[in-house]
Amino acid sequence: MKIKAIYxxxxxxxxxxxxxxxxxxxxxxxxxxxxxxxxxxxxNGIVYLMIVPYILIGVVGYLIYKNKKKSIPLND
Incomplete structure (x- = not known):
């Protein structure tokens, strides 16, 4: 699943x-x-400057997702 998301x-x-x-x-x-x-x-410079906020939002979103998933217990 993780590799698929990276692709x-x-x-x-x-x-x-x-x-x-x-x-x-x-x-x-x-x-x-x-x-x-x-x-x-x-x-090109303007487009590159626009990429940085999107990367930061993606990293923060991933970290929130990772922490939420870790705190939810799985039902076996």
Whole structure:
């Protein structure tokens, strides 16, 4: 069961759809650039910064789940 959850988690990470995460002001300034390389770099940076809170919430949720499961007695 634990290994299956790890595989599902890895699959979901690999399935992530590229997101356009720029604010309106950043987009307006960066769209005027020729190569669009700076815009791509800033967009990737924003997406990476968004990942950290989700990882933290996942870790806290897992720890709560693990502690709750440990405290519930099993009926044999």
């Amino acid at each position: 599902v988690f890895i699959f979901l990470l690999l399935l992530a759809i590229p997101a356009e995460a720029q604010c309106a002001m950043c987009r307006a300034v960066l769209e005027s650039e020729e190569g669009q390389e700076t815009a791509k770099g800033i967009n």
